[in-house]
Every structure is written in structure tokens, then in C-alpha cells.
Amino acid sequence: MREEMVRMGAKELLSGGDVDAILGDQRGTTLVFVNSVCGCSAGSARPALALALKHTIVPQQTVTVFAGQDLEATARARQYFSEYQPSSPSMALFRDGEVVHMVHRHQIEGRPPQAIAADLMAAFDKYCVTSSV
């Protein structure tokens, strides 16, 4: 599962320090994927993310924490989007340090990866385009 994430271009955050280094002073766009061992992750969320990251417009960086395994990193990451209830799998898209799009577990359950990826790509189109002057 971890290799699958790295292969699609996501950086693993294994500690609170790793999380702070990425989310502490953000510029641009970052997607945080809260991974899990459940069937929703394997059947829908991870394949959806893999599809979405092939889109022409993607976040500048994609990172992942593993709920239930990397406890400190997951808890720390969730502090950056603490207005949202914790769930896994889930995804938070940040732009300049603010959450602009959230995908909760209930939006993943039972949906095919293609549908979730389409929603993600729409969010990428909306929030990840850098403006040119």
C-alpha cells in the first residue's frame, strides 16, 4: 500500500515533524491523502487518486499519512484541518495553507474510482491552476 502511494507520486509523512515541514508554512497547493487499510481505500480511494494524479492539472505536492499506523503523523496532519471530522480514507486539498476542498470517507464509500477521480480533477481544475500575470 505504501509503495502504491509512492509510485503514484505521493510523499509519505511518517512523523509530526514531517507533517509540519510540509504543512507548516504552505505556499501553493498540497493534497493530503489520509490512507487506511480498509476496503474503501484499496477499492476506491487509492485507485481514484492514481487516476486523478494523471490529470493535466494536479496539486504541486501530494502527501500521505497512514491512519492506524503512523499515529503521530496522522494526528498532526488532522490538526491542520481540525474543523473537519476525522475519517479515513479522506483527502484534503490545501491552497496557500487553507483547505479548499475536502473528500470525506462517506464520499468515497461504494463509489467507483473513476467517479471519485472525476470529482478530484474538478477540484484540481478549480483550485490548482496558477494564475499568470
Place this chain on the structure above:
Amino acid sequence: MSGLVFHPGHHALHGMTVVLEASDGRTCVGRFDTEDEAGVHLRDVGIHRAEDGPGTRDDYLRHTLKFGVRRDVPHLVVPRGSVLRITRLTEYRLD
């Protein structure tokens, strides 16, 4: 919905986040686990009660859709006879 089956042998709603409306006025949002002689088992459940006030139930569900399910109790069993309706959260129609 795709009807993807992640847990063969379980109830069709197993693992899905549902809205359970009960005859005692509670609206419960949580992951459907199973159903047995005791009733419907939900996990990681948020509960809204009718006495919280008119109109607040839809607000509660709107807030839940946007910010996720607030976990009031880890496990809730609702007797089958008290269950008015069970709907997947993503398919729930708000007025």
C-alpha cells in the same frame, strides 16, 4: 451508486455511512455495521434529537455533509421496530 462490494457476506450497507431516522425522534448518522435480533448496529455515530429544535435537523445534516460525521458514540444499536428509514448519507435529500 456502483454497488461495489467490499465485504462479501455482509449486509449490503455494511461499511456505508447512513442516516437512520428513528421513531423516537433521533436522527443517527454513522457507519452501518450489521443487523441482528437486537436491531441495527451503527458505528462511530452522530446523533441529532428532535428536541434540539425544529429545522435544526437539516442544518445538522448539512453540516455533516460538509464537515463529516461527528462521533457522539462509538456504537449504537437501534431496535428494528424503531427504525423509520435508512438512507445513505450521500443519497439523503435535504429540503
